[in-house]
Amino acid sequence: MAKLDALIEELVTANRILAREGVVDSFGHVSTRHPDDPRRYLLSRSRAPDCIENDDIMEFALDGTPIDARGRAPYLERFIHGALYEARPDVMSVVHNHSESVIPYGVTGKAIKPIFHMGASIGHDVPIWDSHDHFGDTALLVENMEMGRDLAKLMGEGATALMRGHGATVVGRDIRHAVYISVYLEVNARLQKQAMDMGEVKFLTAGEVDKVASRTTSYGINRAWENWCRRAGRPFRPDQG
Amino acid sequence: MAKLDALIEELVTANRILAREGVVDSFGHVSTRHPDDPRRYLLSRSRAPDCIENDDIMEFALDGTPIDARGRAPYLERFIHGALYEARPDVMSVVHNHSESVIPYGVTGKAIKPIFHMGASIGHDVPIWDSHDHFGDTALLVENMEMGRDLAKLMGEGATALMRGHGATVVGRDIRHAVYISVYLEVNARLQKQAMDMGEVKFLTAGEVDKVASRTTSYGINRAWENWCRRAGRPFRPDQG
Amino acid sequence: MAKLDALIEELVTANRILAREGVVDSFGHVSTRHPDDPRRYLLSRSRAPDCIENDDIMEFALDGTPIDARGRAPYLERFIHGALYEARPDVMSVVHNHSESVIPYGVTGKAIKPIFHMGASIGHDVPIWDSHDHFGDTALLVENMEMGRDLAKLMGEGATALMRGHGATVVGRDIRHAVYISVYLEVNARLQKQAMDMGEVKFLTAGEVDKVASRTTSYGINRAWENWCRRAGRPFRPDQG
Amino acid sequence: MAKLDALIEELVTANRILAREGVVDSFGHVSTRHPDDPRRYLLSRSRAPDCIENDDIMEFALDGTPIDARGRAPYLERFIHGALYEARPDVMSVVHNHSESVIPYGVTGKAIKPIFHMGASIGHDVPIWDSHDHFGDTALLVENMEMGRDLAKLMGEGATALMRGHGATVVGRDIRHAVYISVYLEVNARLQKQAMDMGEVKFLTAGEVDKVASRTTSYGINRAWENWCRRAGRPFRPDQG
Numbered sequence: 001m002a003k004l005d006a007l008i009e010e011l012v013t014a015n016r017i018l019a020r021e022g023v024v025d026s027f028g029h030v031s032t033r034h035p036d037d038p039r040r041y042l043l044s045r046s047r048a049p050d051c052i053e054n055d056d057i058m059e060f061a062l063d064g065t066p067i068d069a070r071g072r073a074p075y076l077e078r079f080i081h082g083a084l085y086e087a088r089p090d091v092m093s094v095v096h097n098h099s100e101s102v103i104p105y106g107v108t109g110k111a112i113k114p115i116f117h118m119g120a121s122i123g124h125d126v127p128i129w130d131s132h133d134h135f136g137d138t139a140l141l142v143e144n145m146e147m148g149r150d151l152a153k154l155m156g157e158g159a160t161a162l163m164r165g166h167g168a169t170v171v172g173r174d175i176r177h178a179v180y181i182s183v184y185l186e187v188n189a190r191l192q193k194q195a196m197d198m199g200e201v202k203f204l205t206a207g208e209v210d211k212v213a214s215r216t217t218s219y220g221i222n223r224a225w226e227n228w229c230r231r232a233g234r235p236f237r238p239d240q241g
Numbered sequence: 242m243a244k245l246d247a248l249i250e251e252l253v254t255a256n257r258i259l260a261r262e263g264v265v266d267s268f269g270h271v272s273t274r275h276p277d278d279p280r281r282y283l284l285s286r287s288r289a290p291d292c293i294e295n296d297d298i299m300e301f302a303l304d305g306t307p308i309d310a311r312g313r314a315p316y317l318e319r320f321i322h323g324a325l326y327e328a329r330p331d332v333m334s335v336v337h338n339h340s341e342s343v344i345p346y347g348v349t350g351k352a353i354k355p356i357f358h359m360g361a362s363i364g365h366d367v368p369i370w371d372s373h374d375h376f377g378d379t380a381l382l383v384e385n386m387e388m389g390r391d392l393a394k395l396m397g398e399g400a401t402a403l404m405r406g407h408g409a410t411v412v413g414r415d416i417r418h419a420v421y422i423s424v425y426l427e428v429n430a431r432l433q434k435q436a437m438d439m440g441e442v443k444f445l446t447a448g449e450v451d452k453v454a455s456r457t458t459s460y461g462i463n464r465a466w467e468n469w470c471r472r473a474g475r476p477f478r479p480d481q482g
Numbered sequence: 483m484a485k486l487d488a489l490i491e492e493l494v495t496a497n498r499i500l501a502r503e504g505v506v507d508s509f510g511h512v513s514t515r516h517p518d519d520p521r522r523y524l525l526s527r528s529r530a531p532d533c534i535e536n537d538d539i540m541e542f543a544l545d546g547t548p549i550d551a552r553g554r555a556p557y558l559e560r561f562i563h564g565a566l567y568e569a570r571p572d573v574m575s576v577v578h579n580h581s582e583s584v585i586p587y588g589v590t591g592k593a594i595k596p597i598f599h600m601g602a603s604i605g606h607d608v609p610i611w612d613s614h615d616h617f618g619d620t621a622l623l624v625e626n627m628e629m630g631r632d633l634a635k636l637m638g639e640g641a642t643a644l645m646r647g648h649g650a651t652v653v654g655r656d657i658r659h660a661v662y663i664s665v666y667l668e669v670n671a672r673l674q675k676q677a678m679d680m681g682e683v684k685f686l687t688a689g690e691v692d693k694v695a696s697r698t699t700s701y702g703i704n705r706a707w708e709n710w711c712r713r714a715g716r717p718f719r720p721d722q723g
Numbered sequence: 724m725a726k727l728d729a730l731i732e733e734l735v736t737a738n739r740i741l742a743r744e745g746v747v748d749s750f751g752h753v754s755t756r757h758p759d760d761p762r763r764y765l766l767s768r769s770r771a772p773d774c775i776e777n778d779d780i781m782e783f784a785l786d787g788t789p790i791d792a793r794g795r796a797p798y799l800e801r802f803i804h805g806a807l808y809e810a811r812p813d814v815m816s817v818v819h820n821h822s823e824s825v826i827p828y829g830v831t832g833k834a835i836k837p838i839f840h841m842g843a844s845i846g847h848d849v850p851i852w853d854s855h856d857h858f859g860d861t862a863l864l865v866e867n868m869e870m871g872r873d874l875a876k877l878m879g880e881g882a883t884a885l886m887r888g889h890g891a892t893v894v895g896r897d898i899r900h901a902v903y904i905s906v907y908l909e910v911n912a913r914l915q916k917q918a919m920d921m922g923e924v925k926f927l928t929a930g931e932v933d934k935v936a937s938r939t940t941s942y943g944i945n946r947a948w949e950n951w952c953r954r955a956g957r958p959f960r961p962d963q964g
Contacts, residue, residue: 025465047464047467048465050472098357100431103356104436104438107356107357107436107444108436108439110439115826116821116830117888118750132446139452139453139456140357140445140452141456166358187823191823193435193438193439195827195830198828198919202831202888203830205860207860208860208861208862208863211862223771224748224771227748227771227774230771230773230774231773266706266709288705289708291709291712292708292712339598341673344598344673345673345676346680348597348683349677349684350681351681378687378690378692378693379693380599380690380697381599381686381694382599406596406690408598438679507950508946508950528946530946530947530953533949585838585918586918589838589839589924590922590924591922591925592922614928618930619933619934620934621840621934621935621938622927623938647840648840675920
């Protein structure tokens with residue numbers, strides 16, 4: 001129980017950090033798999049990330065059914081989260097966002113690739129999911145499990161996927177990892193745009209990407225987490241709880 | 242009476258939000274149609290949006306005549322508002338701004354089009370009004386009803402129009418809707434510029450624009466409104482009053 | 483005396499505003515002609531604009547000689563100010579800055595021209611002064627009256643001049659006017675860059691520039707000034723004192 | 724002893740300033756040579772720059788061995804610092820960062836050169852160190868003295884070096900000098916990008932670079948330092964202690 005409380009606190013902090021670091025604005029969300037039941041996940045009720053409090057965190061079955069909703073309205077796009085937890089036992093946290101610098105890549109088909117070591121965790125490739133391919137004209141939202149599973153399938157074993165005309169989805173082995181990748185996906189996209197304007201870009205080699213990713217441990221991520229907590233006005237806990 | 246007070250409070254909040262979100266700087270304004278008399282509208286006296294208080298809100302006839310001015314000087318460009326309320330019974334709120342990312346489109350003739358779902362509310366097309374076409378060399382300001390009506394005519398049934406060498410005008414079905422479109426017109430323009438630099442852009446399809454726009458309800462807009470109120474230091478009221 | 487005190491207060495406010503609005507960083511300065519003696523001007527001691535207090539304001543003869551320095555060290559580049567007051571009886575305030583968006587124009591020879599009505603006060607043309615033309619390899623600083631006069635000569639009757647590899651200088655009919663032009667020179671340069679990236683730019687016509695400039699009165703500038711005072715944490719005085 | 728305390732205080736301030744001015748984010752670090760022993764240097768334990776307190780400052784031998792670590796974990800990349808102090812007796816402070824605007828140059832091979840007088844201190848040339856040249860696929864981190872020495876060798880007698888796919892390293896004759904160059908390397912890179920987009924760039928002449936650099940004294944740097952201290956919420960000491 002104390003463990004669950006700590007995780008809820010961590011999830012609220014993650015929401016505030018994503019807002020403070022410009023990865024989400026009034027929209028976007030972050031979830032974590034339930035620590036005691038891998039068939040459930042925790043996600044806020046429908047609310048802007050920077051406004052979220054502990055009581056907003058709801059519990060969902062993987063198919064998106066709320067457990068004990070108590071009148072709280074869920075996000076329409078919660079199926080992104082459920083479908084990824086369903087497909088990927090290794091995934092413990094999911095971030096969905098409209099991160100500004102990544103959107104131009106999704107609509108032009110340009111590939112985001114790691115341009116500096118901080119971007120290595122986005123993976124060798126960032127695939128682009130286009131909802132139009134299988135679902136035609138929609139409101140672009142992932143509003144049922146079928147769409148969620150289609151996105152999860154395209155994502156495969158990767159950490160990131162762009163969504164054409166919409167945003168991006170990121171997964172991680174825990175909340176801090178997913179937030180870390182989300183922040184540096186945005187930074188990498190911003191820097192890559194500047195570099196592409198200048199000329200031919202020398203991206204990280206495949207070997208470099210692997211070496212950096214294997215070194216991106218909780219130890220390093222926590223250095224950023226302490227800083228982000230301070231910036232977001234949240235207490236820092238060295239241990240994720 | 243309480244209803245009018247609440248609406249004035251809402252209008253002050255809208256001004257502060259537009260300033261905080263970078264849609265207006267020291268200039269620009271937002272109005273609402275009078276709740277009890279469709280031939281009148283509410284608009285601040287001539288003041289920078291972020292400085293506006295409840296007592297600054299004035300009442301105007303559609304032709305721009307102040308009702309009970311009590312020494313308060315009106316905006317010169319209030320005719321933008323009156324002309325749109327006159328032409329469009331469906332319009333309940335008007336925003337005029339010099340939103341930075343949209344101005345380059347107005348002076349180059351490049352069309353802003355929805356590039357992601359958050360931009361769908363700007364409409365299929367964002368026409369460009371050039372005051373020079375019918376009025377020649379002016380100070381570019383909409384300083385009488387004739388100019389306002391010319392702008393309203395070009396805008397037609399749309400939600401947005403650029404003004405060459407000047408800025409943009411946005412209308413909505415209520416204050417929050419007009420503010421919402423104004424914010425995402427700016428974001429869409431910013432992202433579209435980045436994408437155009439990269440190559441061929443895949444804009445939302447016409448069907449996607451329609452589907453998203455039909456789903457842009459008060460429910461979704463209120464999620465942003467709560468966040469914007471928090472950022473602007475204003476109390477959030479779930480109901481628009 | 484009270485008049486002089488009020489002007490000193492205004493000059494301190496101008497420094498703080500220029501810092502807050504991003505026109506100056508740790509360097510750059512703003513002066514005003516002495517209200518009682520046109521052969522003198524007021525300018526801070528050598529200090530970063532956002533740190534300046536009333537006691538830092540010094541008095542100078544037009545040739546840059548400090549009057550009653552009381553141990554305060556002057557800016558090396560004060561000759562910019564003296565040379566312009568000497569050449570231009572109409573000038574009552576001078577701003578020198580390293581405003582970021584204008585510097586790329588100075589080093590590429592691209593002309594900044596009014597792209598929207600807020601930019602009209604920069605004038606029909608913004609000439610580029612290159613210290614190398616008459617002075618060869620220098621530290622690029624205007625460190626004597628000869629260099630100041632060379633700059634003033636190039637500026638002619640205009641309101642603005644770029645300085646190659648250095649920054650810009652702006653003059654106005656009073657402090658608020660010079661600050662206003664400085665802020666919108668930066669904004670105009672930023673927007674023009676975006677527009678030039680997109681394609682052919684339709685600048686304001688010469689007639690439009692004249693009409694807007696003739697309408698840029700204290701009344702309009704004060705709307706911005708109130709907002710800038712609020713943002714800089716300075717009291718707003720409707721009258722310049 | 725008081726001298727050492729003052730220098731530790733100065734080093735903490737430098738960390739906070741680099742964070743506030745956007746030169747470092749959660750990563751990056753700044754060191755100073757020990758005032759009493761040129762074979763040692765002072766550097767924080769592994770922590771985000773904006774979180775660093777006096778007690779975090781550790782002492783290291785030039786080869787990176789901590790002196791009296793007291794359980795504090797050092798930065799992995801401290802070898803950058805040791806190698807530069809070893810190779811360069813004139814260097815008293817080292818900054819390593821992932822400054823955003825410089826990274827695109829490192830991955831495209833475009834040369835950063837002084838574009839305005841504030842950028843002259845970066846030097847005539849900013850060489851690019853590619854860890855892949857001598858070390859192949861790595862995590863791109865300078866994690867031993869061999870790599871540090873390779874970087875120091877490439878840097879030669881210069882003040883700056885880019886690191887491909889990683890960031891930059893800057894040295895100075897004292898802490899304030901190294902911070903000053905780091906800030907304006909970022910600004911110069913940002914402005915140069917804008918200028919290169921516009922067309923042919925007229926960089927500072929070699930003579931101008933030398934003249935400006937020779938004039939960049941503690942006196943001028945302190946003007947910025949006071950401002951940066953104010954922005955970072957740190958007390959300003961006119962003397963570096």
